[in-house]
Amino acid sequence: MxxxxxxxxxxxxxxxxxxxxxxxxxxxxxxxxxxxxxxxxxxxxxxxxxxxxxxxxxxxxxxxxxxxxxxxxxxxxxxxxxxxxxxxxxxxxxxxxxxxxxxxxxxxxxxxxxxxxxxxxxxxxxxxxxxxxxxxxxxxxxxxxxxxxxxxxxxxxxxxxxxxxxxxxxxxxxxxxxxxxxxxxxxxxxxxxxxxxxxxxxxxxxxxxxxxxxxxxxxxxxxxxxxxxxxxxxxxxxxxxxxxxxxxxxxxxxxxxxxxSLATRLPRHESTGLKLAEWLAACPEVETVLHPALPSCPGHDIFKRDFTGSSGLFGVVLKDGPTEQDLARMLDGMELFAMGYSWGGFESLIIPSDPRTMRTTYDWPYNQPVLRIHAGLEDPDDLLADLEAGLKRLST
Missing domain, CATH: 3.40.640.10 (Type I PLP-dependent aspartate aminotransferase-like (Major domain))
Structure with a gap:
């Protein structure tokens, strides 16, 4: 065929x-x-x-x-x-x-x-x-x-x-x-x-x-x-x-x-995801960003060797301090980032996930859960503004 x-x-x-x-x-x-x-x-x-x-x-x-x-x-x-x-x-x-x-x-x-x-x-x-x-x-x-x-x-x-x-x-x-x-x-x-x-x-x-x-x-x-x-x-x-x-x-x-349309959509997810990840990595509230295309991610050198690019899914670990209530205040007020258990669609998503409760042999080195982010097809600057407002709510 x-x-x-x-x-x-x-x-x-x-x-x-x-x-x-x-x-x-x-x-x-x-x-x-x-x-x-x-x-x-x-x-x-x-x-x-x-x-x-x-x-x-x-x-x-x-x-x-x-x-x-x-x-x-x-x-x-x-x-x-x-x-x-x-x-x-x-x-x-x-x-x-x-x-x-x-x-x-x-x-x-x-x-x-x-x-x-x-x-x-x-x-x-x-x-x-x-x-x-x-x-x-x-x-x-x-x-x-x-x-x-x-x-x-x-x-x-x-x-x-x-x-x-x-x-x-x-x-x-x-x-x-x-x-x-x-x-x-x-x-x-x-x-x-x-x-x-x-x-x-x-x-x-x-x-x-x-x-x-x-x-x-x-x-x-x-x-x-x-x-x-x-x-x-x-x-x-x-x-x-x-x-x-x-x-x-x-x-x-x-x-x-x-x-x-995969060959057209995926580069947009990739570019937006990288823009968000690099911006978040510079935020004082963030401990680390887990994005395979960034050096902070375990296996980054393997990624550079074996992958031709990235997608729009990555993780963010906040610095120690925010409580569950603080995190809820941040996420509940997001305008563009919805909370939902999937990714890969046109819409941006964010969910909290704690590897310490999910793994069998895992030694998670952080005190905070991962915020898993999927960068959708919205305008990147609008998504950055949504994240910036969310981080402000985190500390108020």
Whole structure:
């Protein structure tokens, strides 16, 4: 279905991959196909469809042409051969682990990942006999090697971390994991697959909450898993279908719509985020800013080596002193920064989060929580004025 050659620039392919107007009466965007039952004219056709169920329209739970168009475009974005769409980012995480782990096996998880990932590991995986342990996100090679076990099958990473923003050394982690017979799963949502190409750095399965930057409009729940290995793809697909994770064609359509403007939106998120981060770093109320593009962020040198840019999500730690009531006074009065548990949309967001209550092995060096900020598409100076007014409320 791809109509652009692979030698075209990635931004060009973002606008053309997953499209085939000639197959849809010249319509530019793939139509939304709603389907459960798919009929076949003969027994031979039915048997052939079953045999090739991963590569054609077979049954609604396996996907429709809308699903396939979205999957093709995301696979191209991340430099993968295959993509599986699921109903949310959490579903992508769950499928990646359920498809690759068995009772008695071990998964090693970075202690900076999206907190629901940790909850899934502590609850669902433990219930089904999978061993789970955690590694410090900035672990050295020697430390990581010491945590690998004979039964370690997956090392789960997220770079940067969702709350504390450490940038892990993914190539180093991949080398150690592969030497020990394990695969690497990476949550690549922060870069949107645009600023970090996982398969160029040793990742085996890349997952994203496409809900975030790919959808880009805060109006759809969507997740993706991308892989290069065909047998691994089929195993993931079987798991996805077996768990009943049917992905709405409407949401896939919204994902495709958002994907087309990613190359335009993400640089705006990046530039605004950097402007806010640099301004906050100079504020007397601020202890540190955790933005991968700034030297103050753990793993900054790795970021410069492996990433082509940043997104609009970063953290701020205030200096010790403000109480919970002070923090509420600051945040409750924000005009443009809303409080909400997501990011990647056009709107700016801010939430307080305390790593001390969320991590397993984490030694948080600060006395204050992180204010996680997502820089949206509003005017940067208006956002700065909102933050400046908020910091004034903090001390009044």
């Amino acid at each position: 791809t109509i652009s050659p692979k030698n075209k620039h990635g931004d060009t392919r973002l606008t053309t991959s997953g499209r085939n107007p000639e197959a849809n009466f010249g319509i530019v965007n793939p139509p939304v196909y709603h389907a459960s039952t798919v009929t076949f004219p003969t027994v031979a056709a039915l048997r052939d469809a079953e045999k090739h169920r991963f590569d054609r329209v077979y049954y609604g739970r396996y996907g429709t042409p809308t699903t396939f168009a979205f999957e093709e475009a995301v696979a191209d974005l991340e430099g993968a051969a295959h993509c599986v769409a699921v109903p949310s980012g959490m579903a992508a995480i769950a499928v990646s682990l359920a498809a690759t782990l068995h009772a008695g096996e071990h998964v090693l998880v970075s202690d900076s990942v999206y907190f629901p990932t940790i909850s899934y590991c502590k609850g669902f995986l433990k219930k089904f006999g999978v061993e789970v342990s955690y590694f410090p996100p900035m672990a050295s090679a020697a430390e990581l090697k010491s945590l690998m076990r004979d039964n370690t099958k997956i090392v789960f990473t997220e770079a940067p971390g969702s709350i504390t923003f450490e940038v892990q050394d993914i190539p180093m982690i991949a080398d150690i994991a592969h030497a020990g017979g394990a695969k690497v799963v990476m949550d690549n949502t922060w870069s949107a697959g645009y600023h970090f190409k996982p398969f160029e750095h040793g990742v085996d399965i890349s997952v994203q909450a496409a809900t975030k930057y790919i959808v880009g409009h805060s109006d759809a729940m969507l997740g993706t898993l991308t892989v290069n290995d065909r047998s691994l793809y089929e195993h993931i697909k079987i798991t996805q279908v077996g768990l009943g994770y049917s992905t709405s064609p409407d949401d896939c359509y919204l994902g495709l719509r958002g994907l087309r």
